[in-house]
Amino acid sequence: MAGSRVIVVGAGPAGVRAAEILAEAGLAPIVINEGSRDGGQIYRRQPDNFSRPPSKLYGTEAAKATALHAAFDGLRRRVDYRPDTLAWNVTPGVLHTVHHGQTQDIPFDALIVCSGATDRLMPVKGWNLSGTYSLGAAQIALKAQAVSIGRRVAFLGTGPLLYLVASQYQAAGAEVAGVFDTSPFALRVKALPKLLARPAVLAKGLALVAKLKRAGIPVETGVTPVEIAGTPDAGVSGLVLRDRAGRVREIACDAVALGYHLRPETQLADLARCDFAFDAESRQWLPTIDADGRSSVPGVYLAGDGARILGADGAEAAGALAALAALRDLGHDVADGRIDALRRDCARMDRFRRGLVEAFPWPAANAAALPDETVVCRCEAITAGELRRVARAMGATEANRAKAFSRVGMGRCQGRYCGQAGAEIIAAAIDTPVESVGRLRGQAPVKPFSLSATPLADQKGTEQGTPA
Amino acid sequence: MHRDPDGSDRVGPDAGPPRHPRFVRLDETGRTPVRFTIDGRAATALEGDTLLVALLSNGAALRRSEFGDGVRAGFCLMGACQDCWVWTSDGGRLRACSTSVADGLSIATEQPEASWPVLA
Amino acid sequence: MNPIKTPTAQADVIVVGGGIMGAASAFFLRQRGRSVILLERGLVGQQASGVNFGNVRRQGRFLPQLPLANRSRAIWGRLNELLGEDAEFLPTGHIRICYRDEQVGVLEQYAKDARTYGLDLEMIGRNALRERFPFIGPEALAGSYSPTDGHANPRLAAPAFGRAAARNGAQVFENTEIAVVEKTGEDFLVSATDGRQFRAPALLIAAGAWGTHLSSQFGEPVPQSVHGPQMGVTEPLPYRIQPVLGVSTTVTEEVVYLRQIPRGNVIFGGGNRGPAYPDLRRSYVLPTNTMNQLPQLKRLVPALANVNIIRVWSGIEAYLPDDRPVMGPSSRVPGLYYAFGFCGHGFQLGPGVGDVMAELIDAGATSTPLDPFSIARFLQG
Numbered sequence: 001m002a003g004s005r006v007i008v009v010g011a012g013p014a015g016v017r018a019a020e021i022l023a024e025a026g027l028a029p030i031v032i033n034e035g036s037r038d039g040g041q042i043y044r045r046q047p048d049n050f051s052r053p054p055s056k057l058y059g060t061e062a063a064k065a066t067a068l069h070a071a072f073d074g075l076r077r078r079v080d081y082r083p084d085t086l087a088w089n090v091t092p093g094v095l096h097t098v099h100h101g102q103t104q105d106i107p108f109d110a111l112i113v114c115s116g117a118t119d120r121l122m123p124v125k126g127w128n129l130s131g132t133y134s135l136g137a138a139q140i141a142l143k144a145q146a147v148s149i150g151r152r153v154a155f156l157g158t159g160p161l162l163y164l165v166a167s168q169y170q171a172a173g174a175e176v177a178g179v180f181d182t183s184p185f186a187l188r189v190k191a192l193p194k195l196l197a198r199p200a201v202l203a204k205g206l207a208l209v210a211k212l213k214r215a216g217i218p219v220e221t222g223v224t225p226v227e228i229a230g231t232p233d234a235g236v237s238g239l240v241l242r243d244r245a246g247r248v249r250e251i252a253c254d255a256v257a258l259g260y261h262l263r264p265e266t267q268l269a270d271l272a273r274c275d276f277a278f279d280a281e282s283r284q285w286l287p288t289i290d291a292d293g294r295s296s297v298p299g300v301y302l303a304g305d306g307a308r309i310l311g312a313d314g315a316e317a318a319g320a321l322a323a324l325a326a327l328r329d330l331g332h333d334v335a336d337g338r339i340d341a342l343r344r345d346c347a348r349m350d351r352f353r354r355g356l357v358e359a360f361p362w363p364a365a366n367a368a369a370l371p372d373e374t375v376v377c378r379c380e381a382i383t384a385g386e387l388r389r390v391a392r393a394m395g396a397t398e399a400n401r402a403k404a405f406s407r408v409g410m411g412r413c414q415g416r417y418c419g420q421a422g423a424e425i426i427a428a429a430i431d432t433p434v435e436s437v438g439r440l441r442g443q444a445p446v447k448p449f450s451l452s453a454t455p456l457a458d459q460k461g462t463e464q465g466t467p468a
Numbered sequence: 469m470h471r472d473p474d475g476s477d478r479v480g481p482d483a484g485p486p487r488h489p490r491f492v493r494l495d496e497t498g499r500t501p502v503r504f505t506i507d508g509r510a511a512t513a514l515e516g517d518t519l520l521v522a523l524l525s526n527g528a529a530l531r532r533s534e535f536g537d538g539v540r541a542g543f544c545l546m547g548a549c550q551d552c553w554v555w556t557s558d559g560g561r562l563r564a565c566s567t568s569v570a571d572g573l574s575i576a577t578e579q580p581e582a583s584w585p586v587l588a
Numbered sequence: 589m590n591p592i593k594t595p596t597a598q599a600d601v602i603v604v605g606g607g608i609m610g611a612a613s614a615f616f617l618r619q620r621g622r623s624v625i626l627l628e629r630g631l632v633g634q635q636a637s638g639v640n641f642g643n644v645r646r647q648g649r650f651l652p653q654l655p656l657a658n659r660s661r662a663i664w665g666r667l668n669e670l671l672g673e674d675a676e677f678l679p680t681g682h683i684r685i686c687y688r689d690e691q692v693g694v695l696e697q698y699a700k701d702a703r704t705y706g707l708d709l710e711m712i713g714r715n716a717l718r719e720r721f722p723f724i725g726p727e728a729l730a731g732s733y734s735p736t737d738g739h740a741n742p743r744l745a746a747p748a749f750g751r752a753a754a755r756n757g758a759q760v761f762e763n764t765e766i767a768v769v770e771k772t773g774e775d776f777l778v779s780a781t782d783g784r785q786f787r788a789p790a791l792l793i794a795a796g797a798w799g800t801h802l803s804s805q806f807g808e809p810v811p812q813s814v815h816g817p818q819m820g821v822t823e824p825l826p827y828r829i830q831p832v833l834g835v836s837t838t839v840t841e842e843v844v845y846l847r848q849i850p851r852g853n854v855i856f857g858g859g860n861r862g863p864a865y866p867d868l869r870r871s872y873v874l875p876t877n878t879m880n881q882l883p884q885l886k887r888l889v890p891a892l893a894n895v896n897i898i899r900v901w902s903g904i905e906a907y908l909p910d911d912r913p914v915m916g917p918s919s920r921v922p923g924l925y926y927a928f929g930f931c932g933h934g935f936q937l938g939p940g941v942g943d944v945m946a947e948l949i950d951a952g953a954t955s956t957p958l959d960p961f962s963i964a965r966f967l968q969g
Contacts, residue, residue, distance in 0.1 A: 034547060035566070041546055047516035047568075050496050089875050096875045103879060118548045130529050130541035131490065137545035145521045146496035172494045232538025235490070235528060255490075265548070378543065378551065380851075381535035394747065401631060404638065404743040412550035412823055412898050417543070444873065448550060448823060448896035450561060451882050534824045534852055550898075553823070559894050579826060 004330045005107060007032060007095050008079075009087045009268060010114035012040020013312045014304025014319030016072045018112045021323035023078040025332055030080040030106060032087050032097060034447075038072040040116055041136060042312045044144050045069060057143050059168070060204055064312065088445035090272045093299070098449045102456040110299050110326040113269055114319055115306035117262040120284075121417045122366055122424075123384070124156070126228030127258060128375040131236030134417075135259025139165045148174040150255025154239045156225055158183040158360040159261035163208045163219075166257075170215050177253040178218035180241055182260070182363045185221040194355025197348050201311075220244065225366065228256050260362055263420060264306045270442030272300045278435040282309075282357045283364055284420055285439040291343050293322030294329075301326050309356075314349030317342050364434065367424035376425060377418040379411020387422055388429040397430055399423050399438045412448055415440040490524040490541055504573040505557075513569045520545065520552050520564035523575065530554055530564060531577050555579055597759060599623040601949055602778050602788040604766050604802060606632035608742075608935060609927045610794035611749035612942020613949075615671075618756040620950040625786050626750065626758050627778065629765045629798065630869070633746025636796050637935065639903030640817060641845060641857045642742045643832060644936045645682045646707050647734040648698065650912060652960045653937075654705035659956055660940025664740065667939065671752040675745040676849070681831035682737035683712075683721065685728040685888070691836055695732040709734050723829055725890045732836070739832050739847045742935055749942065761786075769793070769805050771921060790949050792925045797866045797906040799914065799928030803963065806921050810966045811909055812929055815861035816871030816902035820878060823896045824852030833888055834858075844884040854892065856885055861932075864904040871902040907931045908966075915941065915961035917948065925949055926963055 004027060008018045011033035022029040037045040043065040046057060054062040075081075082099060089096040095106045119134035126132070133141070133149045135157060141147050148169060154177040155166040166179045188195075195202045212219050222244040229238040229250060239251045269287040270276070275296035276285045286308065288296050293303045303322035304315035321342040328334045370376075372385030390396040390405040399422065402408060408422045409415030415422070419440040427434040499514040506526060513522030520542050523530055529539035530552050542552035545565045552564040557574040601617050603610045606628025614626040626632075644664055646657040663670070664677050686695055699709040710733040717724055717731045724731070754760045761784075768779040769791065776791040793802045800812040827850050834845035835858070844858035859880050864871035878900055886893050906929040908914065913931060918924035925948065927941050934941070940956075948954045 046496075049499055049516045051498075052495060091872070091875060103875075105875065118544060118546065128533070128537050128540075130539050132543070134544045134549070137543060140545040141491065141521070142494070145516075145518060147491040147493050147521055147525070149491060151492055174492065174494060235539065235541065375537060378549070381533060381537045394751065398631070401634075405747070410899070412553075412896075413548065414899060416548055443899050443901055444875070444878075445897060445900070447547065448553075448898045451822070451885060451895050451897055452893050453879075453882065455879055553896070559891075561894050561896055 004109045006030070006110045006112065006326060007106060007108045008112045008114060009095070010040065010116055010304065010306070011035070011038035011072065012042065012114060012116050012304060013068055013315040014114035014306070014322070015040070015112075016068055016075075017316045017319035018114060018303060018323035019075055019079050020071055021320050021327070023075050025327050028078060028080060030082060032085050032095070033081070033083045034086050036083050039065070039069060041140065043068050044140060046144050046146075050146065052146065061312065068316070086445075086447055086449065087268055088447065088449055090268055098453055101450060101453050103453050104456045108299070110301065110330060111272065112301045112303060112319070112322050112326060113272070113306055114304040114315070115265040115268055117264050117305035117309060118416060119259040120261050120263040120362065120420060121258060122260050122363055122421050123370060123374055123376050123418065124225040124228055124258070125371055125374040126230060126236070128378050128381065129228055129230040129232070129235050131230065131255045132228055133255065133257055135161050135165055135257045138257035139168065142168055142172055148172070149257065150236070150253065151175060152177050152253045153255045153257055154251050154253040155179045155257045156239060156241070157181070157259040158363065159259065160205055160356065160360070161259060161261070163205065163212065166217065167208045167212050170212060170217060176217045177239070177251050178220065179212060180223045180239070180251075181219075181221045181360075182223055182225065182366070183221060183360045184244075187361065188359040191355045191359035194351050194358060197351040197355065201352065261356065261360055262305060262309045264309065266306065267414070267442040267446045269295060269300070269302055269306070271444055271446070272297055274300060274302070276439065280435075281354055283362050283434060291346070292325035292339065293318055294325055299329075308350065308353065310346065310349040310353050314346060314353070317345040317349065321346060364424050367421055368428035370425065376422055377408040377411060379413050380407045382406055382408045384425050387425050391426045391429045397426065397432065397437065399426065399440050402426055403440060409440045414443060488528050489526060490528045491521060493525065502569050502571050504569060504571065504575065506575050507577055517569045518565055519554070519562060519567040519569045519573070519575070522569035523554070523564060529577070596785040596787050597625055598787045599625040599759065600788060601625070601790040601792060602627065602776060602786050603792045603794055604769065604778065605793065605795035605798070605928065606746070606750055606760070606762065607635060607637035607794060607796050608633060608746035608749060608938030609930070609941045609945075610792070611746045611753060612939050613792055613794060613927065613945040614753040614758045614760070615749045615756065616942045616946030617949065618753055618758050620946055622946070622950055624753065624758040625788065626753060626760045627764045627766055627780070627786065628760070628762045631762050632750035632760065633743070636903050636905045636930075637746040637938065638743050639819065639901055640742045640905075640932070640935045641819060641855065642739045642847065642935065643682075643845065644677060644738050644740050645734070645832065645834070646737055646936065647682060647702065647709055647732055648684055648834075648836065649933065650960070651701055651705060652957065653912070654702065654707055655956050656937060656940050656944060658706055659943060660937050661736065663939035663943060671748045673744070673748040673751065675748050676741035677738065678740070678850075679736050679738040682734045682834070683724075683731045683831050684834050684836040685717070685724060685731040686836045687727050687729060687842070688837070689729065691838070692730045695730060695836055699732055707734070721831065723889050723891055724833065725887050727887055733831070737832070745935070745938065766802065769802050771924070776923065790923045790925070792927060792945060792949065794927045796928050797864070797904045799906060799926070803914070803926060806918060806924060808918060808920060808963050808967065810914055810929065810963060813907050814864045814866055815905055815907060815932075816864040816873070817857055817905060817932060818859060818862050818873050818877040818881065818900070818902060819855065819857045820873075820881065820897050820900040821856070822854040822892070823898050825854065825895060827852055829854065829889065835884070835888060841880055842884060844881055844888055846885065846888065854895070856881060859884065862902050864902065866904055869904070871904050873900040873902045905932045910965075913961050914963045916958040916963070919962065919964040919967060
């Protein structure tokens with residue numbers, strides 16, 4: 001009850017709102033943040049000596065961003081905040097962290113994982129060339145560092161972020177070579193009923209596209225990526241694609257921002273031994289959660305984009321909801337009305353999420369068409385051809401088996417960026433549904449850490465961060 | 469196109485000087501300069517830069533892929549892809565996207581032989 | 589539900605367990621012209637055979653096991669040609685070092701004893717060790733060098749045996765979990781949980797951590813315990829450490845071993861074992877075990893201090909109280925054979941075990957002494 005040990009992992013929209021609810025209940029949660037500053041990726045804060053106003057950084061979402069930052073600033077005395085801290089593993093009832101080379105085992109009664117998302121990537125020949133960045137990377141470069149990833153940037157992929165980042169680049173004075181969306185326009189019309197679950201968000205999206213077009217930036221839908229052109233030493237020199245009319249064209253650029261919407265960061269949920277299920281709509285494995293964010297493991301809660309890609313608003317609601325669920329499970333009184341309202345919010349966001357998945361689908365079919373020489377696993381430089389060989393000739397029809405034989409997903413990023421595409425390549429190579437290929441099992445550490453790390457002398461699990 | 473005439477935006481010990489910055493600064497250029505070195509050569513960045521931005525404002529790449537497919541310049545910028553690990557000249561490891569540049573930092577774009585495989 | 593009636597599959601020999609022991613046995617039985625059915629609960633080489641360190645090490649073994657290890661080492665040398673696939677065996681040498689004076693004597697005595705079993709080891713003093721292998725840390729007082737041992741890729745070896753066996757005519761059934769093994773008349777009848785049945789006059793139980801579950805059905809239970817090895821791997825580094833390195837000590841926490849593969853990663857293990865749950869097919873690396881390995885890795889190779897760990901893993905290994913496997917004929921049932929419980933050191937032995945078990949089953953006897961490994965040592969009475 002009052003002395004319950006609750007840990008929140010992540011200080012983005014979900015983590016901050018979860019911490020807020022827990023602090024309100026007098027629980028003084030530990031908040032683990034891998035970054036130095038709160039806000040997560042979406043409301044990432046620029047360094048202190050930067051001067052751009054929030055409106056320039058967050059556009060139409062500036063008020064939400066500053067509200068979240070203010071909320072967390074107000075919490076600092078009531079939470080045990082631990083920035084620059086990686087949650088590298090979780091075992092039953094214990095979170096394992098590393099902070100500036102010191103490891104610590106922190107016991108918990110409840111763990112709320114708000115681990116966020118990364119870009120979801122479909123390889124394209126040449127995506128291992130320097131100058132190819134994830135779409136999220138392009139946005140971080142601008143938002144947190146006021147730089148462009150290149151002199152002339154092409155945006156390739158699908159999803160709302162593609163248009164948002166391109167328009168942010170255009171507004172900041174970068175040269176945008178074009179926005180190239182693999183999804184055909186017709187799907188957006190088809191998805192309208194679901195997208196209308198959030199009419200204001202839909203309107204903002206439409207305004208973005210209009211603004212890009214007014215600025216004279218080419219915006220094309222229904223394209224098929226062919227290759228990111230360039231050389232191993234100099235990097236990207238162009239983007240080759242097949243347009244809607246079937247013509248193969250090369251667009252000159254020295255940087256490509258690539259992304260196909262998002263995928264949740266699920267390593268901690270996996271290490272916590274949570275169940276996963278295949279989500280047929282988005283074609284990815286997601287941790288199983290109930291309406292309030294309870295995972296299959298008692299005491300472990302999942303919220304925000306790390307569980308379901310609901311976006312920032314949805315993450316705030318899901319974070320709050322998961323914290324209320326944890327409080328209730330720990331024996332606190334929680335009003336039904338509060339939970340019901342948040343559930344309704346989340347349900348609406350989830351309907352919109354499904355609309356986005358329908359409007360901007362993961363281009364699974366592109367995996368089958370990747371030339372054999374395409375690098376799939378960037379970490380280990382393993383090609384699609386090698387993955388097909390182990391699937392066909394060595395019988396590796398399951399994702400982890402294919403990893404064992406081919407090394408795809410065995411590198412430093414542990415398959416974050418190649419795992420889903422790898423499964424599609426295997427499925428296409430042996431003509432089987434992608435869900436039967438399974439998913440790469442999460443393995444510790446969640447991110448690499450140095451062999452020089454040592455256990456913190458005082459393993460009491462108290463003060464580590466600096467109070468504000 | 470900004471490809472070098474001799475195509476040699478190289479990293480590593482036999483690299484020439486970096487010819488072209490990969491990143492372009494669009495704003496916030498009035499910050500205090502920070503001086504550091506890349507493979508022994510003097511370089512300048514701005515206070516508040518991540519090491520990745522500092523390096524790619526001075527050159528086109530961070531390191532060479534271990535598996536022969538060319539140079540790498542980072543990918544996700546959010547600490548997930550692990551593409552941007554570089555070395556300090558004394559053999560330490562830094563993930564460039566989640567490290568701040570600092571005065572006097574000495575960065576190597578190839579594993580310093582002095583520290584591998586023998587450490588005094 | 590109507591169980592699907594499939595005709596009972598038949599062969600000369602049924603091998604239960606598709607680890608490296610079972611897969612190699614199936615392969616060598618085919619070499620001898622015997623028809624074989626290989627039954628595997630999951631996928632071939634997925635459990636202990638696939639997740640171990642990859643040591644192809646003879647030195648340090650129980651001396652009477654060296655004839656088997658030598659026979660296996662000879663097969664490792666021609667594995668690619670035998671299997672038509674590369675299991676990445678590299679005869680890079682293997683060094684055991686020690687940090688204590690008394691342990692130097694232990695290594696010297698072992699080197700002397702091993703010579704009579706045909707294993708030549710070179711003792712290297714402190715200074716020469718640092719000169720020849722400059723990556724080894726200054727605390728090492730001496731090393732025992734086995735120049736012809738080395739390492740291989742455990743993820744590839746057992747599956748390669750399984751595929752080669754299948755290409756040569758073995759019937760390999762994966763995802764086939766065995767519920768009942770029994771002898772009916774002259775034949776063994778093996779029944780899977782899904783009702784499929786397999787029949788043969790000879791049966792080899794090579795089921796690793798599931799071994800005693802099956803041997804018990806013939807009245808021969810063994811006091812087996814199950815643990816998970818605690819493995820890890822670093823990021824890729826320039827390829828400099830050719831030999832496999834291991835620490836010889838009586839202190840469990842000091843035990844660490846490592847090998848670098850030509851792609852650059854350093855693979856390591858050692859120290860305390862972790863929990864494993866055969867019924868769930870799960871095993872775990874305990875974070876404290878990983879943290880205990882780190883200082884020992886730096887002690888063995890100080891240059892690793894700044895390197896990043898990128899992944900850890902475990903697996904399910906069967907151990908017996910005397911740290912020896914169960915290998916050889918049943919003491920009760922004619923036609924029944926065992927090869928399981930290799931106590932975390934079976935990978936090197938795998939090809940030799942396959943060859944020896946095939947010889948034993950095919951010819952009724954083997955030239956390689958197996959008495960110390962007989963299941964009879966656990967029988968009451």
